[in-house]
């Protein structure tokens with residue numbers, strides 16, 4: 001799978017670990033920044049990543065800020081982006097299985113590396129179930 005990843009200053013520290021975990025699972029990860037912990041505005045990176053995911057069919061995104069909330073709010077402004085704020089493996093699995101989420105958001109200040117690893121495993125191993133969930137996902141767009 002091909003992922004884009006972006007953070008703000010409150011999510012940048014954990015980014016190398018996330019990239020390493022995904023690459024060890026044989027996924028491709030494109031880092032959209034930032035590359036240091038200078039203060040930035042999370043919507044700038046949420047919008048940058050969302051446009052890349054929409055422009056590259058089949059790709060997925062990972063957005064990290066302090067809580068994951070701002071990133072998910074901004075990414076979900078894009079038609080076609082289904083950004084899910086997940087802070088455990090169960091929500092990550094369900095976000096894929098039932099909501100066909102294409103962007104994973106979490107907060108660096110909320111979860112530790114062990115939980116992040118289980119979130120990523122759950123996310124990557126799970127596919128959209130389709131069926132009764134298809135029309136529900138279609139109804140998200142207004």
Ligand code: RB5
Pocket residue numbers: 008010011042065066067068069070071
């Ligand atoms: C930055 O201090 C913080 O507000 C941001 O990372 C994020 O948590 C916003 O939702």
